Amino acid sequence: MDVRLLTHTEEVLRTVFTAARTCYSHNPPSSIWNNPSSRESINRLLNKVVGSGHFSVLEHVTFTFAINGISRSATHQLVRHRIASYSQQSQRFVRFREYFPYITPHTVKENARAQEALEKSMDEIQNLYKKLLDLGIPPEDARYVLPNATATNIVVTFNARSLQNFLRLRCCNRAQWEIRSLAEKMLAILQKEIPVLFDHSGAPCETEGRCPEGEMSCGRPKKN
Numbered sequence: 713m714d715v716r717l718l719t720h721t722e723e724v725l726r727t728v729f730t731a732a733r734t735c736y737s738h739n740p741p742s743s744i745w746n747n748p749s750s751r752e753s754i755n756r757l758l759n760k761v762v763g764s765g766h767f768s769v770l771e772h773v774t775f776t777f778a779i780n781g782i783s784r785s786a787t788h789q790l791v792r793h794r795i796a797s798y799s800q801q802s803q804r805f806v807r808f809r810e811y812f813p814y815i816t817p818h819t820v821k822e823n824a825r826a827q828e829a830l831e832k833s834m835d836e837i838q839n840l841y842k843k844l845l846d847l848g849i850p851p852e853d854a855r856y857v858l859p860n861a862t863a864t865n866i867v868v869t870f871n872a873r874s875l876q877n878f879l880r881l882r883c884c885n886r887a888q889w890e891i892r893s894l895a896e897k898m899l900a901i902l903q904k905e906i907p908v909l910f911d912h913s914g915a916p917c918e919t920e921g922r923c924p925e926g927e928m929s930c931g932r933p934k935k936n
């Protein structure tokens with residue numbers, strides 16, 4: 713899976729700071745924007761505001777990721793996050809006449825017999841898919857035989873608040889491995905790019921020192 717941050721709001725911290733400061737200032741937002749504070753006071757205000765749960769200021773900035781080579785199984789989980797925008801490679805308009813790419817889980821790769829059985833089935837599916845196209849079945853119907861493992865490409869745009877929610881749920885060890893891998897890659901990029909907003913993002917055991925999973929907890933030690 714390849715994950716890249718394509719673009720984000722041009723002045724992330726200045727935008728969030730202006731939104732947050734507007735709430736507590738007599739000055740109009742344009743004057744706050746035009747008279748930027750020091751990096752220290754921006755960081756201080758953002759930590760205070762976000763720490764107090766005033767998360768709506770994070771909705772003013774967005775982050776757009778390109779994700780290549782992820783399974784349809786994982787993107788089905790991804791698109792359950794409703795507060796985001798998606799553009800996904802179409803199986804109606806893109807034909808896989810010679811080869812449909814697919815993702816093989818680690819558990820299958822590490823088991824020679826399972827790997828062999830999976831490859832055999834994928835070959836059969838490829839042949840059936842191609843046969844349906846050859847019989848004049850349109851791609852939108854031939855795709856019904858493609859499996860959850862089919863690889864796809866998707867562009868997703870989240871605002872920072874929704875991203876925090878996504879990272880909280882999907883960096884958790886209880887999340888399925890592929891979407892967790894996506895979330896971990898996104899978190900690493902964001903922590904490098906905008907540390908003040910994302911240094912404390914991720915699974916609740918890491919960020920809040922508590923696990924909401926109860927009996928289902930993975931047992932990962934909680935950080936204080």
Ligand SMILES: Cc1cc2nc3c(=O)[nH]c(=O)nc-3n(C[C@H](O)[C@H](O)[C@H](O)COP(=O)(O)OP(=O)(O)OC[C@H]3O[C@@H](n4cnc5c(N)ncnc54)[C@H](O)[C@@H]3O)c2cc1C
Pocket residue numbers: 792793794795796874877881882886887888
């Ligand atoms: C470990 C794990 C296991 C899961 N297992 C399953 C499963 O077995 N079956 C299954 O169907 N799903 C499952 N899910 C998906 C899960 O239920 C959510 O649909 C998904 O994580 C999206 O989260 P979200 O609703 O918080 O995100 P978003 O849709 O982005 O919503 C963000 C936030 O906005 C608010 N919100 C959005 N829409 C509404 C609304 N209509 N009403 C009120 N508030 C709203 C909520 O506060 C929500 O947290 C699982 C998720 C995880 C992390």
